[in-house]
Amino acid sequence: MEAPHNSLAADAANAPVAHPAPGESQAGAAPVGETPVTARLDVTSPEQMQALGRRIAGLLRPGDLVMLSGELGAGKTTLTRGLGEGLGVRGAVTSPTFVIARVHPSLGTGPALVHVDAYRLGGGLDEMEDLDLDVSLPESVVVVEWGDGKVEELSDDRLHVVIHRAVGDTDDERRSVTLVGIGARWSGLRAALKAAH
Numbered sequence: 564m565e566a567p568h569n570s571l572a573a574d575a576a577n578a579p580v581a582h583p584a585p586g587e588s589q590a591g592a593a594p595v596g597e598t599p600v601t602a603r604l605d606v607t608s609p610e611q612m613q614a615l616g617r618r619i620a621g622l623l624r625p626g627d628l629v630m631l632s633g634e635l636g637a638g639k640t641t642l643t644r645g646l647g648e649g650l651g652v653r654g655a656v657t658s659p660t661f662v663i664a665r666v667h668p669s670l671g672t673g674p675a676l677v678h679v680d681a682y683r684l685g686g687g688l689d690e691m692e693d694l695d696l697d698v699s700l701p702e703s704v705v706v707v708e709w710g711d712g713k714v715e716e717l718s719d720d721r722l723h724v725v726i727h728r729a730v731g732d733t734d735d736e737r738r739s740v741t742l743v744g745i746g747a748r749w750s751g752l753r754a755a756l757k758a759a760h
Contacts, residue, residue, distance in 0.1 A: 599723075600744040600752040608736050612638040612726075615740065616645020619722075621759045623650065623704045625674040627748070628718040630710040633726030638738055639708045642724065643678055646706060652676045658708075666703075675703045682709040720746030 606612050623629070623646070631639040640658045647656040652667035658680060667676040707714050715721070723743040729735045744752035 600749055602742045602744075602753050602756055604740045604742070604756075606638070606738040606740055609638065609641050612641045612738065612740075613645035613648070616642040616647075617649035618645075618756070618759050619724075619742075620646045620649025622752075622755050623674070625702050625704065626718075627704050628714065628721040629704065629706045630714060630721055630723045631706060631708045631726070632711055632723065634728060637726040637728045639726060642726070642740075643676075643706050643708070646704070647676050647678075650674065650676050650704060677703045677705045679705065679707040679714075680709060681707055681713050718746070720748035722749055722752075 604615065606615060619629075619642075629646070631642065633639055640656070644656040647654075647667055650667075650673055651670050652673075652675065653670050654665075654667045656667060656676070656678060657665075663681075664677060664679045667678065669675055705717070723745060725741040725743065727739040727741070729737065742752060742756070744750065
């Protein structure tokens with residue numbers, strides 16, 4: 564069953580454009596079980612970051628694990644806000660820093676969004692197990708900010724979104740977003756992104 568999501572056509576004018584990652588060709592995905600599939604996108608505003616979230620939401624289904632990485636202020640929560648809009652979930656998506664995890668139930672028939680901020684969790688998967696994410700994962704979309712080295716064992720298939728921004732004292736809104744599809748579930752990532760544009 565596909566999750567309800569906003570029209571991707573409405574986002575087309577503001578949607579970032581996918582590029583092959585350095586050293587990768589545009590043609591086809593990597594063979595299953597080998598190199599992860601990577602796509603790089605350029606984003607120039609918070610509105611585009613949110614639109615990218617809506618676009619990615621159109622690719623998600625129950626059981627998907629999405630890891631978000633990037634410096635403070637890179638746009639992880641903004642992207643997740645777009646994911647929530649695209650999935651059609653209840654409640655405003657805000658940073659779950661102080662509650663660690665927040666569940667946004669679906670307003671329709673799609674999956675719930677479980678939004679986790681693992682920044683303050685240092686114990687790896689053992690500490691993450693207290694959140695029962697493995698229980699939530701089969702019927703939800705689980706999005707984990709700062710999950711590197713902490714949640715990879717939850718699923719062999721995951722989408723890792725890495726957001727790069729200019730560092731230092733700058734108000735530059737440009738971001739380079741790298742999507743890394745790991746596992747058979749994401750072998751068609753680049754083609755799916757093109758179709759969702």
